[in-house]
Amino acid sequence: MRVELQDISKRFGTVQANDRISLTVEAGSIHGLLGENGAGKSTLVKILSGFITKDSGRLLLDGRETEIRTPADAMKVGIGMLHQDPLDFPPLSVLENFMVGKSGSLLMARSRVVRQFRELAAQFNFDLNLYAKVGNLTVGERQQLEILRLLSLGVNTLILDEPTTGISAAQKDALFAAARKLADQGKSVIFVSHKLEDVNQLCDRLTVMRQGQVVGNLPVPCAEAELINLIFGHELAPPVKPPTQRDQIALDLENVMLISDRLQIRIDRLTVNQGEVVGLAGLEGSGQQLLLQLCAGLLKTPTGQICVNGQNLTQQPYPAYLNGGIGYSPADRLREGLIxxxxxxxxxxxxxxxxxxxxxxxxxxxxxxxxxxxxxxxxxxxxxxxxxxxxxxxxxxxxxxPVPLNLLLMEQPTRGLDIESTLWVWQQLIARCEGGTTILFTSSDLDEIMQYSDRVIVFSSGKMSQPIDASQLTVDRLGQMIGGRFDALLNADSPPDYPTPEIAKQSTKQNVMG
Known part of the structure; x- marks a missing residue:
């Protein structure tokens, strides 16, 4: 389906979110919508999908002017949207969620629905258990379910809103393969992102937005420097962290245990110095979050002791950790960090x-x-x-x-942020380090860990490595260690067996919880 947006405008109070936006998405194509956080991308696609009403402008579908005021209106004309956090019902099963929105009797033939689900899932190589609870699925699996549901309802234009945040490399590959298959079938796909590598890998053409306006329409692939200039209006330079002078211990863990219902990791001794940045690398649920929660006072250890700046905080209540100058920034901003x-x-x-x-x-x-x-x-x-x-x-x-802090613990400090926001965050963190703050952070981006860490701790298969100087690592070796090869440093010249460096690198770019 060919989608044309002409002079679309939307204002929220004094903020002009969309200012006379025009773009065309051809049938059988994947069109990227690129821009920094707050550029107006989400507002525009929410107008197209009926979650927000436009103030002015025209919408044409296959040349026919159409009014969309609700999501139901959008579905009727074949437009569906996959949100960054899929709109589903976690307590219900996969099959029950798949049936949401379907017309007909509540007693519709179950066998027919099951057959339709399995045919669609096989078509896109999605491996989903019909009877699993949605609340137990990963973000990537929930996305796959929502795509199948939307397609079963007759969607001809699919909007993907920041879909690669928090999913594994394999799920991202499956998502991109599904998008290409839809385009081959003559459907149109709108891919909203701030990730340059994703739009260059997937899209046929892209529109760049800045401050609510269109600033460029380009074929793909595009030069990264050209895109950065369009998105931000200027070049970007990464902040540089000066070497840490490691002469005063800020964090001292001795004989402690990281315990969850799936993991039990013993730390005989771990010391981190004042002003040091330590990156925690590993796949989801490998123990990184447990270490941060232990240091924040949110998780107790049955043995050993925890000292911050010489103060013994073992078995102390959470307020004692706050008073000890410890700050914790969780990955899920709206569920755990903000209200x-x-x-x-x-x-x-x-x-x-x-x-x-x-x-x-x-x-x-x-x-x-x-x-x-x-x-x-x-x-x-x-x-x-x-x-x-x-x-x-x-x-x-x-x-x-708070300012100052002795110890700052951060989960995914830049997840979902555009390049400029990412660099800005690290400028602030480096400034804190120069003031004496020690930082432990997790990231699903190995390049980020390599760039900003003084030392790196790797978690894999219930094991935790000793801190390793970042200068001794490469992204390839770090990926091998995450895959379980803790001997990668000793055998740096040997070829990797499992996983390969590229797979290891990409497989960590998922929703790392700790």
Missing amino acids: PGLTIQEHVALRTPAKSWFIDWKDILDKTQRSIALFNIRGKPSSTVERLSGGNQQRTQLSLL
Whole structure:
């Protein structure tokens, strides 16, 4: 289906989210929509999919002008959207979720629905258990289920909104293969992303947005430098972290245990120095999050001791860790780091120590305005956090961390952020290190771990390596270690057996929980 958007505009209060946007998506093509966080991409596709109504402009489908005011309107004309966090019902089974939205009797022939599901799943090589609870699926599997459901409802234009955040390399390959198959069938695919490598790998053509406007329409592939200039209007330079002077121990773990229902890892001794950055690498659920939670006081160890800046915090309650200058920034910003429904100003109020029974809202407003300016948050004190873009949610979360901190623990500090926001986050983190803060962080991006870490700890198959100087590692060797080859450093010249370096590198780019 050919989709034409002509002069689409949308304003939220004083913010012009879309300003006379025009683009055309040809039938049988994959069209990329690229831009920094907050550029207006999500607003535009939500207008097309009926989740937001436009203020002005025209929408043409195969040359016929169409009005879309609700998601049901969009589905009727063959437009469906796969959200970054799929819209499903976790307590229900895969089959029950697949049936959502289908017309007909509640007692529709179960065998017919099962047959349709299996035929579609086989067509796209999706391996899903019909009777598994959706709440037990990975993000990638939930995406596959939602794609099958939308296709079964007759979708001819599929919108993929930041779909590669939090999925494994194999799931990403399956997703891209499905998108190409849909294009081969004459359907149109709109791929929303801020990842340059993804759009160059998948798309036929792309539209670049900046500050609510279209700034470029280009064929693919494109030169990375050209795309960066279009997206941000200027070149980007990564921050440089000076070498750490390792002369004072900031974190000292001795004879502690990391315990979950699936893992049990013993740490005989681990010391991290003041101002040092230690990257934690590994596949999802390998123990990285357990280590961060232990150091944050959210997880207890039955043995050993935990010392931060010489203070013994073993078995102390969580407030003792806060008072010890320890900050924790979780990966899931809206579920664990921020509170949906509350404004930026209300978050600042929660983080400000109370001096009396009453809140000085004028003082809180002043602090909020300073934070917004300092962290370049695109929002107002009255903005609720769920209305902010991913990058601005992360900036807000960082602004709430106390200054100074002795130890900063971060899960996926740049997940879902565009290049400029990623560099900005690391500028802030490096500045904290120079002030004496020690950082432990997880990342699903091996390049990020290699670039910013002084030392790296690898988690694999219930094991944890000793800290390794980043200068001794390459991305290939790190990938081999994540795959279970802890001897990769000793056999640096030998070819990898499992996984291969590229597979190892890509397989870690998933939703690493710890």
